[in-house]
Amino acid sequence: MALSVSGLTVRYGSFTAVSGAGLEIADGEVLALLGPSGSGKSTLLRAITGLEPIAAGSVRWDGADLARVPVHKRGFGLVFQDGQLFPHRDVAGNIAFGPRMHGMTGRAERVRRLLDLVGLAGYEKRRVTELSGGEAQRVALARALAPEPRLLLLDEPLSGLDAGLREQLAVDLAEVLHGAKITALLVTHDQEEAFTLADRVAVLQAGEIRQAGAVREVWRRPVDEGVARFLGVTTVIDGEATDGVVRCAFGEVVVPEAADGPVRLGLRPSGLRLAEGDTAEVLSKVHRRDHVRLAVRTTAGTVDAVAAVSADVNPGDEIGLALDPDGVALLG
Ligand SMILES: Nc1ncnc2c1ncn2[C@@H]1O[C@H](COP(=O)(O)OP(=O)(O)OP(=O)(O)O)[C@@H](O)[C@H]1O
Numbered sequence: 001m002a003l004s005v006s007g008l009t010v011r012y013g014s015f016t017a018v019s020g021a022g023l024e025i026a027d028g029e030v031l032a033l034l035g036p037s038g039s040g041k042s043t044l045l046r047a048i049t050g051l052e053p054i055a056a057g058s059v060r061w062d063g064a065d066l067a068r069v070p071v072h073k074r075g076f077g078l079v080f081q082d083g084q085l086f087p088h089r090d091v092a093g094n095i096a097f098g099p100r101m102h103g104m105t106g107r108a109e110r111v112r113r114l115l116d117l118v119g120l121a122g123y124e125k126r127r128v129t130e131l132s133g134g135e136a137q138r139v140a141l142a143r144a145l146a147p148e149p150r151l152l153l154l155d156e157p158l159s160g161l162d163a164g165l166r167e168q169l170a171v172d173l174a175e176v177l178h179g180a181k182i183t184a185l186l187v188t189h190d191q192e193e194a195f196t197l198a199d200r201v202a203v204l205q206a207g208e209i210r211q212a213g214a215v216r217e218v219w220r221r222p223v224d225e226g227v228a229r230f231l232g233v234t235t236v237i238d239g240e241a242t243d244g245v246v247r248c249a250f251g252e253v254v255v256p257e258a259a260d261g262p263v264r265l266g267l268r269p270s271g272l273r274l275a276e277g278d279t280a281e282v283l284s285k286v287h288r289r290d291h292v293r294l295a296v297r298t299t300a301g302t303v304d305a306v307a308a309v310s311a312d313v314n315p316g317d318e319i320g321l322a323l324d325p326d327g328v329a330l331l332g
Helices: 041-049 091-101 107-117 133-145 163-179 193-196 215-220 225-230
Strands: 003-012 015-025 030-034 057-062 077-079 151-155 186-189 200-205 208-214 235-242 245-248 251-254 261-267 272-287 292-298 301-307 318-323 327-331
Touching: 003 041, 015 030, 015 041, 015 057, 015 208, 030 041, 030 163, 030 215, 041 151, 041 186, 077 133, 091 107, 091 133, 107 133, 133 163, 163 193, 186 193, 193 200, 193 215, 200 215, 200 225, 208 215, 208 225, 215 235, 215 327, 225 261, 235 301, 245 261, 251 318
Parallel strands: 030 186, 030 200, 077 151, 151 186, 272 301
Antiparallel strands: 003 015, 003 057, 200 208, 235 245, 235 261, 245 251, 261 327, 272 292, 272 318, 292 301
């Protein structure tokens, strides 16, 4: 493992912000640390960089303990939410700063190559105070990559941007990270961002890592209801599995991983779709970008469901519901 963190604990006075956290990042892998506000994500990231003293545990790189290695000697690059560019330097000056400190040669060429990578070719002489939020974050990324860090740490790098730009930049950032095989730890509270950018995710709640695994695995098999709800599950329901098919109050759904016997399913709104029938009553509807979200009353309680934007469905209507396996998780 490139980065290996074990039993890491950080305290602020008598308050334990991170408790016994363990995580590993392989060479060239992107891990997203995902969790609600206040769960300890930034604290854990800062402890890994060496900016936060640790009460217990260890941070290792290629097996070597970093306890006595100061922040600037760890070879880590950092990107924060607000970029924190040097306002008195132009774009090239910002990006060349790290390489100059490290006495690296060929700096102009490096700046050009990095600007190309982040989609800002030709921006060398621009003043950073005149950049848009998205451009500034691209420059911050280029600056962090310039000294060729062995690990890139990104703390909510996109959360200062508006929704559309954020989505675009997440896709671009994923391309940069995976294209250049950069080893990275990303902190975010946004599951979509985590899933767009990361190979693996670790879910942090109240200072503890509750689950870590491949994106698809965590999404489809959350370990418990707390993790499931954080990942968008709004309904938890009991079912009975036979040969990879689960029968529950809403019908049958294929869940190949389910072992025969009683199981618990977590349904995201997209796990229940409008269908023929009259088993449910629509209570309310809200238009979303590419679907309509419904609250419906069923014999199993009030649940969330979705319908196509084109569907003619209104509060008071009686509808049927069908399970969609893509919106169904198997609780661990
Ligand atoms: N310097 C500090 N002194 C005391 N308590 C702190 C300090 N920094 C953070 N905390 C507390 O530690 C907990 C974790 O904070 P942290 O910033 O790591 O959470 P987070 O998951 O990154 O949250 P957010 O997504 O809101 O940034 C919070 O309860 C916070 O109030």
